[in-house]
Amino acid sequence: MATSIQPLPIEVVNLMAAGETIDAPAAVVREAIDNAIDAGATRLAVALWLDRGCIRISDNGGGMTREDLLCAAAPHSTSKIRDRPDLFAIRSLGFRGEALHSLAQLSQLTIASRVANQAGWQATYNPTGEVRVCETVPIAPGTIVTVDQLFGSWPARRDSLPSIAQQLRAIQTTIHNAALCHPAVAWTVYRDDRLWFALSPGDSVRHLLPQILRQVRSSDLQSVDWVADLPPDVSIAPDPSQPAPADQSRIEVTLALPDRLHRARPDWVRVAVNGRMADVPEIEQAIFASFGRTLPRGRFPISLVHLHLPPQCIDWNRAPDKRKLYLQPIDHWQAQVQAAIAQAFALPNTDSEPATQAYAIARTAKLLRAAEQRPTYQTATASPDQPPTDPEPLGELGHGERLGGPLRAIAQVHNTYIVAEHPGGLWLVEQHIAHERVLFEQLRDRWQILPLDSPVVLHDFSEPERDLLVAIGLEIDPFGDRCWLVRSLPAPLVDRPDAIAALRELAQTNNLEAAQVAVACRTAVRNGQPLTLGEMQDLLDRWQRTQNPRTCPHGRPIHLSLEESSLARFFRRHWVIGKSHGI
Ligand SMILES: [Zn+2]
Incomplete structure (x- = not known):
């Protein structure tokens, strides 16, 4: 039977185009939030009546004039982009004018708005985006967008929406994401005329995250505001409307300290670019790599990285929902993000003091210098025939400004914990894993295989086991049935009596990093080994210089800090009892 192909009616084509921009209630919320934040809003109220497809978003932003309202929902109308070159200089969030036009097509759209010191106006729109009625209305400065009977003219789409519970979850995620990108905004969200949730504003993500993730406390978080280098071929023309110096881009990092908090799922590694959550898989990979060997097996970081970049480094047109984008050049931005995260990992001067920008930059310079010198580690247990290397002299950094502040070894407890005095209080450092962290980073940076003067014989070793040892760089020859001649070893194992036991262990590892x-x-x-004060101090100094001092390569916390403030609180030092108590 022959079928004829007929073109779709133009109304259906338009409806489908609108449905691509606005595919669910969460998209309505997303578009309205973008517009409100672009208008400078600091307070947003979202009200939902999802069973009748009604969403109302009120903001205290700059508002629209009557003339703005008259053309707000016309096709491809936007005050933000007028011509093609502007597409490459996008800074605002709601840069695509279709959103309000789409809403007019898909719902009964009403916008009330008032510019300060002018009359307020309320416009209702017909499905083509033209104004049906526009009349004065008494409202506070700002804008109220009301969408009613969403998808009412498109029953098939309305009926295929996910459940109300799923729609609510998507809306909540949309609002949380916007709040994390704009911490200074206050939010109240109502559901069927009842308060559903609210978010109080703050000066950083550290204030917002504990309101969104229940198990997070702001003391578990570290924030760094990093001034990033621009790619060599990018320069920014001075822009008088931008408060920041024109030659800068910034990366804000907020992460849960790996010794305090992590998650069972990799769902809280988030990337935002210029005020919007974005899918940039390459940056996510860089974040996960930075957390490599800092968390227990099967646990994942909490980390939000917000890049503030010049527009010419961003291609927003990776996908129509404005989430997925390309950064250029990507390897440059990956390296910048990792440098910013390295700052967040460093031990702070005191646990309660967030790293300031100037402090972070000063520390980077020192980190780089320390990395260039790359001192090799020596302990009392190191073999005597290795030439002693001079670690970075203490004087060079100046004792008062060592990384993480000066730390003085005082005593050893149970031959396991080093007690150290710190300007912020008292630290306990577990000696084995602190040293393990030092040695691991050293091996990761410089994996050295040394030839042996006399080869070691390995008995009862299978061929697959031999292959694993060869894969990590060892030279091994056959020496009979299940016997092998090992001609080289990782540098730290040379001359060790337990070298063969170590080789059996290495043959169980499946990659170089695990072997390291x-x-x-x-x-x-080892824990249980007595150390002199000098050895303890030496270990502390080297540990403080590691890139990820907070956890060992298996993810265990390395130090416990007793802050002076909490000690003072515990000992009730604020009590005034008498002059004899040394208060
Ligand atoms: Zn260990």
Whole structure:
């Protein structure tokens, strides 16, 4: 039977185009929020009556004039982009004019708005985006967008929406994401005339995250505001409307300290670009790589990285929902993000003091210098025939401004914990895993295989086991049935009596990094071993210089800090009892 192909009616084509911009109630919320924040709003109220497809978003932003309202929902109308070159200089959020036009097509759209010191106006629109009625209305400065009977003219779409519960979850995620990108905005969200949730504003993500993720406390978080280098071929023309110096871009990092908090799922590694959550898989990979070997197996970081970049480094047109985008050049931005995260990982001067920008930059310079010198580690247990290397002299950094502040070894407890005095209070450092962290980073940066003067014989070793050792760089020859001649070893294992046991362990690891962790663990100072004050101080100094001092390569916390403020609170030092108590 022959079928004829007929063109779709133009109304259906338009409806489908609108439905691509606005595919669900969460998209209505997203578009309205973008417009409100662009208008400078600091307070947003969202009210939902989803069973009748009604959404109302009120803001205290700059508002629209009557003339704005008259053309707000016309096709491809936007005050933000007028011609093509502007597409490459996008800074605002709601840059695509179709949103309000789409809403007019898909719902009964009403917008009330008032510019300060002018009359307020309320416009209702017909499905083509033309104004049906526009009359004065007494409202506060700002804008109220009301969408009613969403998808009412498109029953098939309305009936295929996910459940109300799922719609609510998507809306909540949309609002949380916007709040994390704009911490200074206050939010109240109502559902069927009842308050559903509210978010109080703050000066940073550290204030917002605990309101969104229940198990997070702001003391578990570290924030860094990093002045990023621009790619070599990018320069920014001075823009008088931008408060920041024109030659800068910034990366704000907020992360849960790996020794305090992590998650069972990799769902809280988020990337935002210029005020909007974005899918940039390459940056997510860089974040996960930065957390490599800092968390327990199967646990994942909490980290929000917000890049503030010049528009010419961003291609927003990766996908129509404005979430997925390309950054250029991507390897440059990956490196900048990792540098910013490295700052967040460093031990702070005191636990309660967030790293300031100037402090972070000063520390970077020192980190780089320390990395260039790359001192090799020596302990009392190191073999005597290795030439002693001079670690970075203490004087160079100046004792008062060491990374993480000066830390003085005082005593050893149970031959396991180093007690150290710190300007912020008292720290306990577990000696084995602190040393393990030092050795692991050293091996990761410089994996050295040394030839042996006399080869070691390995008995009862299978061929697959041999292959794993060869894969991590060892030279091994056959020496009979299940016997092998090992001609080279990782540097730390040379001359160790337990070298063969170490090789059996290494043959169980499945990659180089795991082998490096195993070697670090085996050669690190044991718990139970007495240390002199000098050895403890030496270990502390080297540990403070590591890139990820907070956890060992297996993800265990390395230090416990007793802050002076909490000690003072515990000992009730604010009590005034008498002059004899040394108060
Ligand atoms: Zn260990």
